Amino acid sequence: MQSNTLRIIILIIVGAIVGFYLPWYAMGIQAGVLAYLLKFPVKSSFTVGFISGILLWGGSAWWLNYSNPSALPVRMATLLPLQGSVPLLYLVTGLIGGIFLGFWTWAGARLR
Amino acid sequence: MKFIKSIIPLVLAILVTIGWDNSWGTIPPFGKLLSPYHGFWINAEMAGSEEMSEEELNIPGLLKPVKVVYDEMAIPHIFAENDHDLFLAQGYITAKDRLWQMEFQTHFAGGRISEIVGEKGLASDQFQRRMGSVYGAEQSFEGMKQDPQAKVALEAYSDGINAYIASLSERELPLEYKLLNYKPEPWTPIKSALFLKNMSFVLASGTDDLKMTNILRQYGREVAEDLFPNYPFEESPIIPTGSPIDFKPVPIPAAPKDFIGLGSAMQTPEKDPNIGSNNWAVSGNKTVSGMPILANDPHLTLSLPSIWYQVQLVAPGVNVYGSTMPGTPNVIAGFNKNIAWGVTNVGSDVLDWYQVKFKDASKLEYWHDGQWKKTKLRIETFKIKGKKDFVDTVFFTHHGPVVYLSHEKTFKPNIPVGHALRWIAHEKSQELTTFYRLNRAKNYTDYTEALRYFSAPAQNFVFASNEGDIALWVNGKFPLKSRLQGKYLMDGTDPAADWKGFIPQSHNPHVKNPARQFVSSANQFSTDPSYPYYLGWQYAPSERGRRINERLTAMQKVTIDSLRGLQNDNFNIRARKLLPLLMRSVKSNHQALGVLKGWNLQNSPESVGATIFETWVLNLQSALWDDEFAADEKVPMNRPAIDRTIHLIEYEANARWWDNVKTKGKNETMEQIISSSFQATVDTLVKHHGALGPEWAWYKHKQTGVRHLIPGMDALSRLKIPIGGGGSIVNAATTKTGPSWRFIVELSKTGNPKAYGIYPGGQSGNPGSVHYDDLIDTWAKGELRPLLFLENPNQSSSRIRKTITLSK
Numbered sequence: 001m002q003s004n005t006l007r008i009i010i011l012i013i014v015g016a017i018v019g020f021y022l023p024w025y026a027m028g029i030q031a032g033v034l035a036y037l038l039k040f041p042v043k044s045s046f047t048v049g050f051i052s053g054i055l056l057w058g059g060s061a062w063w064l065n066y067s068n069p070s071a072l073p074v075r076m077a078t079l080l081p082l083q084g085s086v087p088l089l090y091l092v093t094g095l096i097g098g099i100f101l102g103f104w105t106w107a108g109a110r111l112r
Numbered sequence: 113m114k115f116i117k118s119i120i121p122l123v124l125a126i127l128v129t130i131g132w133d134n135s136w137g138t139i140p141p142f143g144k145l146l147s148p149y150h151g152f153w154i155n156a157e158m159a160g161s162e163e164m165s166e167e168e169l170n171i172p173g174l175l176k177p178v179k180v181v182y183d184e185m186a187i188p189h190i191f192a193e194n195d196h197d198l199f200l201a202q203g204y205i206t207a208k209d210r211l212w213q214m215e216f217q218t219h220f221a222g223g224r225i226s227e228i229v230g231e232k233g234l235a236s237d238q239f240q241r242r243m244g245s246v247y248g249a250e251q252s253f254e255g256m257k258q259d260p261q262a263k264v265a266l267e268a269y270s271d272g273i274n275a276y277i278a279s280l281s282e283r284e285l286p287l288e289y290k291l292l293n294y295k296p297e298p299w300t301p302i303k304s305a306l307f308l309k310n311m312s313f314v315l316a317s318g319t320d321d322l323k324m325t326n327i328l329r330q331y332g333r334e335v336a337e338d339l340f341p342n343y344p345f346e347e348s349p350i351i352p353t354g355s356p357i358d359f360k361p362v363p364i365p366a367a368p369k370d371f372i373g374l375g376s377a378m379q380t381p382e383k384d385p386n387i388g389s390n391n392w393a394v395s396g397n398k399t400v401s402g403m404p405i406l407a408n409d410p411h412l413t414l415s416l417p418s419i420w421y422q423v424q425l426v427a428p429g430v431n432v433y434g435s436t437m438p439g440t441p442n443v444i445a446g447f448n449k450n451i452a453w454g455v456t457n458v459g460s461d462v463l464d465w466y467q468v469k470f471k472d473a474s475k476l477e478y479w480h481d482g483q484w485k486k487t488k489l490r491i492e493t494f495k496i497k498g499k500k501d502f503v504d505t506v507f508f509t510h511h512g513p514v515v516y517l518s519h520e521k522t523f524k525p526n527i528p529v530g531h532a533l534r535w536i537a538h539e540k541s542q543e544l545t546t547f548y549r550l551n552r553a554k555n556y557t558d559y560t561e562a563l564r565y566f567s568a569p570a571q572n573f574v575f576a577s578n579e580g581d582i583a584l585w586v587n588g589k590f591p592l593k594s595r596l597q598g599k600y601l602m603d604g605t606d607p608a609a610d611w612k613g614f615i616p617q618s619h620n621p622h623v624k625n626p627a628r629q630f631v632s633s634a635n636q637f638s639t640d641p642s643y644p645y646y647l648g649w650q651y652a653p654s655e656r657g658r659r660i661n662e663r664l665t666a667m668q669k670v671t672i673d674s675l676r677g678l679q680n681d682n683f684n685i686r687a688r689k690l691l692p693l694l695m696r697s698v699k700s701n702h703q704a705l706g707v708l709k710g711w712n713l714q715n716s717p718e719s720v721g722a723t724i725f726e727t728w729v730l731n732l733q734s735a736l737w738d739d740e741f742a743a744d745e746k747v748p749m750n751r752p753a754i755d756r757t758i759h760l761i762e763y764e765a766n767a768r769w770w771d772n773v774k775t776k777g778k779n780e781t782m783e784q785i786i787s788s789s790f791q792a793t794v795d796t797l798v799k800h801h802g803a804l805g806p807e808w809a810w811y812k813h814k815q816t817g818v819r820h821l822i823p824g825m826d827a828l829s830r831l832k833i834p835i836g837g838g839g840s841i842v843n844a845a846t847t848k849t850g851p852s853w854r855f856i857v858e859l860s861k862t863g864n865p866k867a868y869g870i871y872p873g874g875q876s877g878n879p880g881s882v883h884y885d886d887l888i889d890t891w892a893k894g895e896l897r898p899l900l901f902l903e904n905p906n907q908s909s910s911r912i913r914k915t916i917t918l919s920k
Contacts, residue, residue, distance in 0.1 A: 023150070024147040025143065061153050064153045065153070
């Protein structure tokens with residue numbers, strides 16, 4: 001019996017592996033494929049994908065900057081423009097990842 | 113129905129994916145850009161640790177292994193066993209730090225920006241190509257290939273860049289590719305030629321001929337020649353007055369008939385008067401060490417990534433250190449064991465316009481020398497991102513391209529319509545050979561031999577050797593002209609107006625070991641009027657040159673540090689002359705006048721006096737001349753130079769120019785114009801900075817910035833840098849331009865030159881690297897860094913941080 005927590009963990013782990021080796025959009029498609037194959041319930045599918053995306057993208061971004069600090073996130077947060085706030089940049093990165101994975105997870109679950 | 117419902121989310125997911133995979137106008141591809149596994153996040157480079165690291169890379173095409181040693185400023189010292197490998201490694205290593213810049217600058221030079229940014233780049237692209245940038249690069253590429261050594265250099269350098277491009281996966285692309293959403297294309301050797309041509313665009317494309325003709329048409333020749341004299345009232349020419357001439361001049365061609373022409377009614381910005389440079393060399397007779405010391409600081413637009421990239425190149429027959437220009441092999445300005453050399457720009461007139469008389473609307477024939485001659489057509493195709501290709505036909509007369517036809521709108525206001533362009537940058541040339549030979553030169557003879565190959569943009573090549581020689585050649589290919597030929601637009605039907613060959617290279621102005629024990633240049637007049645040939649009527653204002661010569665004459669016991677002081681000299685020599693003249697006439701009781709009275713004439717960063725004076729000069733020039741010379745924006749004209757203005761204030765208090773012709777029935781006096789321009793100055797400064805106080809500090813007002821090459825990218829730029837100076841100051845830091853590479857070298861008999869240098873940027877082009885802008889603060893403070901000059905790759909030094917071995 002899958003719980004949503006388990007689904008989220010699966011999406012994050014597979015998403016990270018796919019991210020390392022394949023183009024960026026594959027990270028969304030994998031969520032759709034998994035949702036389809038593992039029969040994610042349609043109702044919670046968007047939320048599951050959304051939370052996975054936020055954690056995967058926002059968390060990875062945070063980890064990258066934590067383990068390899070540089071001036072780049074501040075510069076990008078100024079450029080985008082987020083007033084140079086790196087926390088906001090984590091949030092925006094997470095939201096993009098969340099919406100992206102959310103739609104694909106919903107799409108995969110709905111197709112079945 | 114059920115099916116449609118079930119695929120709606122899929123359609124949405126695909127739309128979101130496509131939307132974030134592409135850029136939309138200036139909006140970047142958010143998905144790709146922000147993905148922590150593909151986007152900008154992985155461009156971050158951690159600050160290098162103090163520990164030494166080693167790495168091995170495989171580079172196809174190398175003949176033997178190459179060792180690259182990086183110092184603490186991330187400057188590579190490249191050790192190869194032959195020329196081919198040296199240049200291949202130079203291409204590879206430079207691309208590793210600066211790939212995006214190299215490609216972007218050559219795309220710009222080749223008129224291909226619209227391939228990246230779409231239709232908004234088209235006008236600039238068309239201008240570049242109509243001016244003949246690609247045509248000129250093709251010409252000079254032909255010339256370069258004729259020298260087998262230059263050919264090897266170009267091709268190996270190109271192979272090195274391509275080896276780097278091939279090694280990159282999409283996620284490893286430099287940040288700017290991700291922001292603008294495109295990929296690098298393979299490099300080709302002609303791109304190096306394009307880059308060098310672009311230096312002619314930057315340094316030798318200034319043209320006032322149209323504006324001068326507009327003045328001629330409005331005010332007549334007498335006024336034009338009076339207000340725009342052909343030699344300044346105050347000057348200290350590069351070749352000292354009285355220097356002997358060691359050649360027999362060739363005959364000067366007869367002058368063409370006077371020609372007024374149609375002028376033109378279009379708009380414009382002109383060349384940046386602040387792009388100039390300083391260089392000098394001091395003989396051992398004046399130095400503490402007894403050895404010559406050479407100093408150079410080319411002033412260019414300050415940018416990130418920097419136009420310069422430092423490197424040491426070592427192979428059998430060469431061990432040279434200096435600054436290179438990413439995109440071209442060799443060192444451009446630097447030193448080796450025996451010599452040092454540097455460059456400043458020569459502002460001679462090497463660009464002229466000829467009014468074209470076409471036979472009919474087909475433009476296939478034009479009138480010249482009493483007959484109809486055929487035009488040549490060149491087809492230029494522009495690829496535009498997101499649009500269909502644009503095909504453009506350029507008409508060439510024997511002079512060169514007709515840049516704009518009579519009915520066309522110009523990209524810049526100083527470009528006349530209906531005129532053909534004759535420009536030195538279209539000549540076949542061999543600049544690379546000059547740098548190849550200078551890199552290996554051992555003495556004065558080698559240096560003069562190297563200079564023979566250089567065409568454009570003409571440079572003042574300063575030189576010093578450990579044999580004790582100092583020298584300076586004003587060097588390039590100069591058209592052999594009659595006096596003042598090309599000051600105004602010329603008649604394209606008159607064969608007497610054509611260029612008649614070139615001044616023999618050995619007759620170029622030069623000086624070796626002069627009695628004054630130093631040589632120097634700062635873009636001022638090359639020679640005094642006794643030089644037998646005509647080079648141009650207008651050069652950069654003489655202030656920097658006069659100040660440098662005044663200081664070098666006075667200085668004794670010269671050291672590297674005292675010359676560093678001179679590079680950072682903030683003394684305002686213009687104010688020394690002009691300010692007392694203004695004070696004599698100004699009527700005001702504002703306290704700003706008191707500040708000016710107490711000002712020490714230094715344009716130091718915190719100076720308030722400098723801000724008031726510099727703003728006043730601008731307002732005065734405008735109040736005095738704009739009513740006559742900027743009255744109609746469709747008829748662009750030059751404004752008389754500051755040198756002429758000072759003469760007017762000193763000797764011509766009753767000249768007609770003082771009256772503001774726009775105020776009917778009033779006759780303004782010199783005192784009124786000077787006083788009202790002072791009041792305008794105070795009003796402007798109060799408006800921008802509030803009441804008189806520390807906010808009026810010169811650096812806050814001037815706002816020197818080092819800006820990213822993409823316009824408007826403030827987040828990747830460094831702005832409001834606390835530095836003094838100014839355009840007419842030796843420390844020539846202005847809002848957007850300044851000393852782009854300062855270096856000083858003291859030569860040594862034993863081949864151990866002592867060298868110091870700095871440029872406002874950093875070695876890495878990656879905004880995610882500490883080396884992106886790590887040299888700027890040192891530069892702003894006026895300090896230099898010691899340059900590491902290694903003998904061999906295994907030499908130990910506490911400054912070495914990383915070693916890379918490149919092998920096949």
